[in-house]
Amino acid sequence: xxxxEELAVQPCTSSLYLRPFRLSYRQNGTKKFWDFMRTHxxxxxxxxxxxxxxxxxxxxxxxxxYMCETERHHPQVFESQDKESFTSLENPLPAVxxxxxxxxxxxxxxxxxxxxxxxxxxVLEECxxxxxxxxxxxxxxxxxxxxxxxxxxxxxxxxxxxxxxxGGGGGQPEEGELIEVVEIPLGxxxxxxxxxxxxxxxxxxxxxxxxxxxxxxxxPKK
Ligand SMILES: O=c1ccn([C@@H]2O[C@H](COP(=O)(O)OP(=O)(O)O[C@H]3O[C@H](CO)[C@@H](O)[C@H](O)[C@H]3O)[C@@H](O)[C@H]2O)c(=O)[nH]1
Ligand SMILES: [Mg+2]
Numbered sequence: 001x002x003x004x005e006e007l008a009v010q011p012c013t014s015s016l017y018l019r020p021f022r023l024s025y026r027q028n029g030t031k032k033f034w035d036f037m038r039t040h041x042x043x044x045x046x047x048x049x050x051x052x053x054x055x056x057x058x059x060x061x062x063x064x065x066y067m068c069e070t071e072r073h074h075p076q077v078f079e080s081q082d083k084e085s086f087t088s089l090e091n092p093l094p095a096v097x098x099x100x101x102x103x104x105x106x107x108x109x110x111x112x113x114x115x116x117x118x119x120x121x122x123v124l125e126e127c128x129x130x131x132x133x134x135x136x137x138x139x140x141x142x143x144x145x146x147x148x149x150x151x152x153x154x155x156x157x158x159x160x161x162x163x164x165x166x167g168g169g170g171g172q173p174e175e176g177e178l179i180e181v182v183e184i185p186l187g188x189x190x191x192x193x194x195x196x197x198x199x200x201x202x203x204x205x206x207x208x209x210x211x212x213x214x215x216x217x218x219x220p221k222k
Contacts, residue, residue, distance in 0.1 A: 004095035044105035046207040051162040054183040066098025101200040128169025129160040
């Protein structure tokens with residue numbers, strides 16, 4: 001995962017995944033505008049393996065995170081680029097600065113499928129567990145990136161065990177996905193949640209707290 005080479009950055013002029021827009025409006029008499037991105041909604045799934053009493057999560061290289069870290073070290077990295085040219089990154093930072101811990105998740109880009117069906121596909125593709133839609137519990141939905149995208153993410157909970165493991169996971173190589181499945185033991189989960197040395201999404205922190213409030217008290221004592 002961490003063998004990232006030939007890094008180059010350029011302005012994004014058209015994309016399958018996001019489109020920038022500007023909304024202008026008058027609010028209480030004041031003219032305003034706001035720039036935002038049109039992007040896909042998404043689903044994410046908190047997975048708990050009851051056989052091993054651990055959370056099943058994914059770790060992957062995130063270019064946007066990587067470039068934020070790069071800009072901290074090289075503040076000029078996004079400057080002076082014309083529309084076509086690639087700027088090669090000399091002496092790039094190690095790829096690990098762009099690797100984050102996340103819940104299993106996926107974008108909602110298949111019109112015929114329900115959120116639950118997309119969630120089950122992601123659990124299988126990314127983590128290798130076969131889960132049916134009836135086994136998913138909807139936790140809630142929320143807006144991710146209210147300033148930038150406004151898109152909605154729906155969060156589900158799924159309990160799995162070792163018998164439901166197909167041996168797969170790791171994402172879809174044909175889509176260029178390279179995902180490492182990681183297990184966080186229940187007993188270490190809250191320490192992990194607040195340990196800033198493990199870069200992670202807010203979904204991880206929120207869902208671990210949800211689990212401790214809603215599921216942990218009902219777990220059979222081992
Ligand atoms: O610029 C891009 C964007 C996406 N992809 C492809 O699209 C896939 C997207 O993967 P998927 O697992 O469906 O989506 P995630 O990247 O996991 O979903 C993210 O995307 C959501 C919407 O942006 C976020 O809100 C979620 O938190 C986040 O997990 C990738 O693997 C790639 O194949 C690209 O190749 N280039
Ligand atoms: Mg994903």
